[in-house]
Amino acid sequence: xxxxxxxxxxxxxxxxxxxxxxxxxxxxxxxxxxxxxxxxxxxxxxxxxxxxxxxxxxxxxxxxxxxxxxxxxxxxxxxxxxxxxxxxxxxxxxxxxxxxxxxxxxxxxxxxxxxxxxxxxxxxxxxxxxxxxxxxxxxxxxxxxxxxxxxxxxxxxxxxxxxxxxxxxxxxxxxxxxxxxxxxxxxxxxxxxxxxxxxxxxxxxxxxxxxxxxxxxxxxxxxxxxxxxxxxxxxxxxxxxxxxxxxxxxxxxxxxxxxxxxxxxxxxxxxxxxxxxxxxxxxxxx
Amino acid sequence: xxxxxxxxxxxxxxxxxxxxxxxxxxxxxxxxxxxxxxxxxxxxxxxxxxxxxxxxxxxxxxxxxxxxxxxxxxxxxxxxxxxxxxxxxxxxxxxxxxxxxxxxxxxxxxxxxxxxxxxxxxxxxxxxxxxxxxxxxxxxxxxxxxxxxxxxxxxxxxxxxxxxxxxxxxxxxxxxxxxxxxxxxxxxxxxxxxxxxxxxxxxxxxxxxxxxxxxxxxxxxxxxxxxxxxxxxxxxxxxxxxxxxxxxxxxxxxxxxxxxxxxxxxxxxxxxxxxxxxxxxxxxxxxxxxxxxxxxxxxxxxxxxxxxxxxxxxxxxxxxxxxxxxxxxxxxxxxxxxxxxxxxxxxxxxxxxxxxxxxxxxxxxxxxxxxxxxxxxxxxxxxxxxxxxxxxxxxxxxxxxxxxxxxxxx
Numbered sequence: 001x002x003x004x005x006x007x008x009x010x011x012x013x014x015x016x017x018x019x020x021x022x023x024x025x026x027x028x029x030x031x032x033x034x035x036x037x038x039x040x041x042x043x044x045x046x047x048x049x050x051x052x053x054x055x056x057x058x059x060x061x062x063x064x065x066x067x068x069x070x071x072x073x074x075x076x077x078x079x080x081x082x083x084x085x086x087x088x089x090x091x092x093x094x095x096x097x098x099x100x101x102x103x104x105x106x107x108x109x110x111x112x113x114x115x116x117x118x119x120x121x122x123x124x125x126x127x128x129x130x131x132x133x134x135x136x137x138x139x140x141x142x143x144x145x146x147x148x149x150x151x152x153x154x155x156x157x158x159x160x161x162x163x164x165x166x167x168x169x170x171x172x173x174x175x176x177x178x179x180x181x182x183x184x185x186x187x188x189x190x191x192x193x194x195x196x197x198x199x200x201x202x203x204x205x206x207x208x209x210x211x212x213x214x215x216x217x218x219x220x221x222x223x224x225x226x227x228x229x230x231x232x233x234x235x236x237x238x239x240x241x242x243x244x245x246x247x248x249x250x251x252x253x254x255x256x257x258x259x260x261x262x263x264x265x266x267x268x269x270x271x272x273x274x275x276x277x278x279x280x281x282x283x284x285x286x
Numbered sequence: 287x288x289x290x291x292x293x294x295x296x297x298x299x300x301x302x303x304x305x306x307x308x309x310x311x312x313x314x315x316x317x318x319x320x321x322x323x324x325x326x327x328x329x330x331x332x333x334x335x336x337x338x339x340x341x342x343x344x345x346x347x348x349x350x351x352x353x354x355x356x357x358x359x360x361x362x363x364x365x366x367x368x369x370x371x372x373x374x375x376x377x378x379x380x381x382x383x384x385x386x387x388x389x390x391x392x393x394x395x396x397x398x399x400x401x402x403x404x405x406x407x408x409x410x411x412x413x414x415x416x417x418x419x420x421x422x423x424x425x426x427x428x429x430x431x432x433x434x435x436x437x438x439x440x441x442x443x444x445x446x447x448x449x450x451x452x453x454x455x456x457x458x459x460x461x462x463x464x465x466x467x468x469x470x471x472x473x474x475x476x477x478x479x480x481x482x483x484x485x486x487x488x489x490x491x492x493x494x495x496x497x498x499x500x501x502x503x504x505x506x507x508x509x510x511x512x513x514x515x516x517x518x519x520x521x522x523x524x525x526x527x528x529x530x531x532x533x534x535x536x537x538x539x540x541x542x543x544x545x546x547x548x549x550x551x552x553x554x555x556x557x558x559x560x561x562x563x564x565x566x567x568x569x570x571x572x573x574x575x576x577x578x579x580x581x582x583x584x585x586x587x588x589x590x591x592x593x594x595x596x597x598x599x600x601x602x603x604x605x606x607x608x609x610x611x612x613x614x615x616x617x618x619x620x621x622x623x624x625x626x627x628x629x630x631x632x633x634x635x636x637x638x639x640x641x642x643x644x645x646x647x648x649x650x651x652x653x654x655x656x657x658x659x660x661x662x663x664x665x666x667x668x669x670x671x672x673x674x675x676x677x678x679x680x681x682x683x684x685x686x687x688x689x690x691x692x693x694x695x696x
Contacts, residue, residue: 243310
């Protein structure tokens with residue numbers, strides 16, 4: 001009897017919730033439409049892409065993928081390798097340097113600590129464009145222009161204040177008792193960092209790694225400014241050339257390469273999805 | 287480690303001569319082939335080639351100049367030439383003319399547009415011409431013939447006719463009311479010009495009022511696309527324009543954007559014709575300009591060698607044979623002689639129009655002032671204010687003239 005009542009009540013809840021589900025499905029379709037348009041467009045000939053709203057291609061052509069991959073010399077294999085090398089090194093740099101800096105700010109008392117922390121926070125608000133020319137000048141004098149060095153070496157010097165702030169906030173939530181226990185066991189600051197703080201920082205480190213990867217992988221301006229030779233180009237720079245205001249318009253190839261360029265970010269997101277949620281929850285990142 | 291991975295980590299400082307260009311991958315690849323050919327035929331001068339997409343090209347160039355690392359030879363559009371020349375970032379080419387650089391094969395009007403204050407800074411590479419593009423397939427179906435002796439009144443009547451013939455969702459043409467270049471073409475057809483001595487506007491409030499009133503009437507009659515449609519695309523953006531989206535039959539097109547851009551995106555056959563005249567028998571306002579020029583940076587350790595390269599790339603049949611029509615027809619007659627062989631239909635149309643347009647044209651204007659791009663943006667904003675009803679036409683005209691003159695320092 002109770003079961004029957006429960007089933008009837010369940011059914012009535014289901015019947016009441018279908019308009020809500022229908023509404024949500026429509027919302028999802030609206031949100032996913034640009035992605036479907038991009039995916040469908042990548043299989044269409046150039047002349048059909050902008051003249052049709054229907055994302056479904058009338059016939060499937062793989063030529064956009066093949067031609068786009070080889071559209072310029074040396075080709076997208078090299079551009080993907082370049083992008084992944086830069087993004088990978090930036091991740092290592094940020095994870096190592098930002099965690100060490102954050103540890104210093106969160107745990108040590110030193111002269112001008114508050115002022116330095118304030119200066120670091122202010123640097124978050126500085127627009128990147130304001131620093132572009134002075135940075136370029138310095139890197140040129142160092143002979144780093146047209147190398148990957150300006151794109152990842154600064155990460156090893158803890159220049160991403162956002163991630164330092166993120167980790168400082170996280171370390172402050174860790175009980176100091178752990179540090180004190182380690183000290184009693186004879187650990188110095190370096191050992192405490194390596195054996196206690198760094199392992200406990202894992203959610204924040206993963207958040208840092210993921211966001212550094214995505215932001216560096218998608219970065220267009222600095223890669224355009226510092227890399228000049230065709231062999232050193234990266235995916236965003238190469239893709240921007242596929243549709244050009246000076247006349248050429250390979251929209252099909254652009255869409256095909258856009259689909260492929262999403263793969264690394266998508267894989268990173270899939271692999272670390274659980275950790276992103278955990279990291280967001282534990283670091284207060286919004 | 288990176289070198290071991292085959293990744294270039296060589297500093298640009300180790301290369302003495304660098305040439306830089308912009309464009310889509312096809313153009314960049316072809317220009318790279320031209321540079322390789324030069325290096326092969328000139329073993330004593332080795333140019334290192336850097337090609338970038340057009341978007342942010344000038345941001346990169348500005349950073350390189352400011353950071354003390356400009357390329358030796360730069361492919362630049364004429365719009366930026368004056369700005370760089372007056373900031374003494376470019377080296378004049380005058381001392382090489384008649385020696386390393388031969389200018390006799392360039393048409394006088396084209397060469398003049400590579401000059402600032404009568405000093406030659408840029409040698410034209412290709413020719414760009416403003417034209418009125420149209421969907422020939424559609425017009426043939428409607429049995430409409432485009433007559434290049436049309437006036438602005440004929441043009442407006444034809445556009446309204448097209449709107450009525452094709453239904454309420456189809457319009458005759460783009461809304462060119464906010465396009466500074468189309469306004470210039472209109473002014474020139476009526477005997478006017480944009481700037482006087484690059485210091486003040488050379489047109490009256492009446493002329494500007496007439497232009498915006500013309501397009502206001504077009505919008506009301508359905509002759510041109512409505513304001514909301516016009517706001518969705520950028521002028522000269524071959525992807526978003528109303529002809530490609532099949533919302534209109536006419537749109538202005540520059541010749542370098544025709545073959546690789548507009549025509550490649552449309553199944554219909556597109557054609558180019560001259561813009562309307564002020565009255566029957568008068569001249570049209572379109573003119574030829576260099577699609578780009580080759581300039582030399584002031585911070586250049588090997589200026590003589592750079593001059594040899596500039597002359598070769600702009601002025602040799604070997605270069606013409608490689609570059610062909612990627613930026614419109616070659617500007618130099620000598621280089622043009624190298625563009626033999628078969629042409630696509632779209633390329634043939636560009637050549638046909640490039641030869642046709644100057645026949646009934648007026649001489650080109652002097653180089654625009656450095657604030658031209660700011661005035662251009664102001665013009666677009668003001669025209670959109672009118673088309674969306676945010677400003678009354680008369681007030682908008684006065685406001686525009688006042689602000690533009692302030693930008694010009696008048």
